[in-house]
Amino acid sequence: MRKPPDMFDRDHEWAALTRFVSDEQPGATLGVVSGRRRQGKTFLLEAVCRAAGGFYFGAIEAADPESLRHISRALTAHCKPASPFHFQNWSEVVDTLLSLGAERPIPVVIDEFPYLAKANPELPSIIQNAFRPLREQRTGSRTRLLLCGSALSFMSRLLSGSAPLRGRAGLELVVRPLDFRLAAEFWGIDDPRLAIQVNAIVGGTPAYRREFARGDVPNGPEDFDDWVARTVLNPETPLFREPRYLLAEEPDLRDTALYLSVLGAVACGNATRGGIANYLERKAADVAHPITVLEDAGLLRRDADAFRDNRSTYRITEPLIRFYQTIMRPVWDQLERPGSAHRVWAGSRRRFTGNVLGPHFEQLCRDWALHDADPALFDGLPARVANGTVHDPATRTGHELDLAVIGASDGGKPPLLAIGEAKWNDTMGVGHIDRLRHLRDLIGRAGRYDVSQTRLMCCSGAGFNDKAQLAAERGEVILVDAPALYAKR
Missing domain, CATH: 3.40.50.300 (P-loop containing nucleotide triphosphate hydrolases)
Structure with missing residues (x-):
């Protein structure tokens, strides 16, 4: 056929x-x-x-x-x-x-x-x-x-x-949403940074371009802010109320207010079960059922910590719902008034970068490392890519790690192929590389993974300074920028 x-x-x-x-x-x-x-x-x-x-x-x-x-x-x-x-x-x-x-x-x-x-x-x-x-x-x-x-x-x-x-x-x-690379092609966006920003809002759902936005695509990076105001923040477009309809259409989500609050907790950075319960001022056992229902509905996903067996975090899988929870829901009454979109967006831009775009970029980097990167880059095929918290016994502190590329075990310790950090708006340099070296040493001392061949990786949406470029030329670090995420192998 x-x-x-x-x-x-x-x-x-x-x-x-x-x-x-x-x-x-x-x-x-x-x-x-x-x-x-x-x-x-x-x-x-x-x-x-x-x-x-x-x-x-x-x-x-x-x-x-x-x-x-x-x-x-x-x-x-x-x-x-x-x-x-x-x-x-x-x-x-x-x-x-x-x-x-x-x-x-x-x-x-x-x-x-x-x-x-x-x-x-x-x-x-x-x-x-x-x-x-x-x-x-x-x-x-x-x-x-x-x-x-x-x-x-x-x-x-x-x-x-x-x-x-x-x-x-x-x-x-x-039938899954288009991945971020196909989504950029579908939207006809050639600029990688612009493609990531659009993807952080509408994800890879085909209908959001053709039917819901009526083919309206940002005309370059300088048009992104206006595009947000005239589409997703515009009460005259279907995109405006789509996040609410997505929840209403799920038959198992009966108490919509409770599920909105759970998603709101995760959107505000309360990604653990205990954090969600504290945000809602409830016991952890009380939020177990709504979390499970949201997982079954494909709206939440639980990511196991790469370094702590008893810890996991939750993330919202649908970008439009995360954008709604972070940007739209807190100021819904203002957005419903015609002509308010530009003013609201100007006041929300910083929150978008920190709470939506940054975490979305981190997840794209994890997806790229697992599905799209050349396995030769890590000297092995990744079995899992996760984030996690590395414990430092000397200072009794935990260090957040954005990427841990883990290979398949052959009976011994699983090989840790690479560890990395992802920053959307930071120009990365030697300080980030030194931090990764320190974390690699801590992971090695813990003894859970084989770190003998662990590569270091820096992912940045803003690029890298000269010292980082020199370190990459010496083979000390892998540098991944926005164009590299979209490059074809």
Whole structure:
């Protein structure tokens, strides 16, 4: 199947779907496609159905009888039977969907499947029963049934544990946001520093450029401030209220105020469970459930400390939500007044740099080291890249380390391939390199990692002074600037 010319990237996803729906083996098969909203799942699945002559059904939030009427009409329009379909239950629907693949492999997509399962919790069990291994309707069909949904917490449970569909799926595909390098290409931004600033606000969600910003892209670095004011801080654009809608659309987030407060705590730098509890003036046990729900929804991620087993930190995974929590939520009443965007942004620019852009740049550097950097740079393939706190017994203090590039263990101590520091607005020099040398010595004395080949790495959005450049030429340090993050290998 040929990918539509107007579909940006998604080569991996298209190839996976093509293999699944074109599989000639006998017997109907089941696939699950998930991903956050606005990532282009519907566009992708509709394109697959068009290319292969399949059937696509987009569910809506409705009572079970109404959904049965909707899919009856949709299948009647698709199959054009002698008499219209009037399904009385979902068993009849699923068997009709299986009959579509009687002659050849054919994709059948049920989009927003969580809406249907919410109205009829027995639906996963009905599908499980229809896909029994020796059932005639299944063995005589080559329907490739794809269940799709945006409620990540629900979709992750669909195939886990003792769920009815566990072990039934032949495809489990997650449609993720574009990574920061692809996002820059999608937005058509060539300037690396500008690309990082835009990515810190809108991330890699395709819909935010085409639909929500109506193709409005910053016209160079000097236009960035005006672009922020006329898009995400403009109450007339969909981007303005999108962060609130993202939370409202998650079915498991019932007490929205509590979850907003948890995210607000993390956005303000309270990244540990204890820090979140203190910010909310609650006990740590009281915030365990909302943190877990936000993790399941894909809005929070727990990062284990590279050097302390009993410590982990949380970060907001959706840049737009972090921007909203840090910049917009504290001054929401002012932003709702037309014409206030420029004034509010001028007063928020410093907070954006320190609380949004700086942490985002650190995470981009970790992502780059894990996924994009040449392994030869570290003399080994990274298994994990994390941040952490290095303890200094002599001074009884902890030193924050932005990057720890850890290799796979061969039975002994895991090799620490590199340690690094990431600064968005600092021109880095010998002082930063000396600090990394000291931290490498402390890590070596602790004995947890093999530091015999540990490289030093400085990542800066502002560049490096002459002494740092000389140290890099002598092979003492790896220097990574904004252009290096976007350079193609």
